[in-house]
Amino acid sequence: MKRKYSMILAVILLLLISILSSCSVESTVNPEQPTTQKPTAALKVHFIDVGQGDSIFIQLANGETVLIDGGNKADAEVIMNYLQSLNVKMIDYLIATHPHEDHIGSLPAIIRDFSIGSIYMPKVTANTKIFEDLLLSIKAKGYKINTAAAGVKIIDTKETQLTILAPNSAEYDDMNNYSAVAKLVYRNTSFLFTGDAEDVSEKEILKNNYDLKADVIKVGHHGGRTSNTEDFLSKAAPDYAVISVGKDNDYGHPHAETIERLSALNLKIFRTDEQGTIVASSDGNSVTIDKAPIAVKSSSTLSSEFYIGNKNSKIYHLTTCSGLPKLENQVKLTSKSEAQSGGYEPCKICKP
Secondary structure (H helix, E strand, O other): OHHHHHHHHHHHHHHHHHHHEOOOOOOOOOOOOOOOOOOOOOEEEEEOOOOOOOOEEEEOOOOOEEEEOOOOHHHHHHHHHHHHHOOOOEEEEEEOOOOOHHHHOOHHHHHHHOEEEEEEEOOOOOOOHHHHHHHHHHHHOOOOEEEOOOOOEEEEOOOEEEEEEEOOOOOOOOHHHHOOEEEEEEOOEEEEEOOOOOHHHHHHHHHOOOOOOOOEEEOHHHHOOOOOOHHHHHHHOOOEEEEOOOOOOOOOOOOHHHHHHHHHOOOEEEEHHHHOOEEEEEOOOOEEEOOOOOOOOOHHHHHHHOEEEEOOOOEEEEOOOOOOOOHHHEEEEOOHHHHHHOOOEEOOOOOO
16 A cells, blocks of 8 residues: 555656646746845845754845755744744745755745745655645645756846756756755855755766856755765865754764865865854855854864774774764773774774
């Protein structure tokens, strides 16, 4: 029965997305179009603290607004309260980078309660209740879906450009690589938003020779090791890196390897798990951030503090390892010599 239900749901979702989608790289404006907010002197990018997820709200200098992703379903109240605190009534451009719950979870509620101009999503479906809810919320408001694909220009004015750089292929093995990667340029400043795109997508972007240069990068996949490759980061050459990540998450994000890559490029690093919501502002010539960058410990400092052993497998790990055992199976080890004398072997993932 479960398999039969999944097949039925998949068919329903495909029908819904084919009905809702404009199947076009052209901008489709939805019928509900109230006046946008008043123009401001600066552009602001709000990396909203939604725990282990992404939600980025952008106030353009011309008064228009952009929302990239909507965190988890449980984050709806947090995001909507934040938008209301900014007196937001209209989201001119909504981008759902890919259909994972930690990126689209609150979007059905946001679409219900706010007026939306244009919606952009990659051409991929998911057999999940939250994705079905998202499609139904779009249909209920009479909105259409624009395809988010490489080369799509969402905004293209003299001072502001918002362009999709990925996905570049029609199919991927990993859902993360369908992520809509977007670059925002405001006069002489720029921002790169990477969703959960991993090394496969990053290589395609590099191969197509897109202009990646950015002042600020939203670090891919919450700081995962299979995103944020050295080549990609070097080509983007940002000054600031923002990691949207949940405190003490189960994935070990951000991974130590990613932090080391960012540090090697002397980037100023910001984390929502340690600093809450982070706001970057641009006057068109320079970018400022409302928090001080975090102090990053070197890998040698991290490894010299202590290690975590697994009393069952007799493997020991760095404290930042993604493969840490369950709490009840953890043993604190103060040095490598203590681990080795206790019969522990080093982890093959974090290589302590």
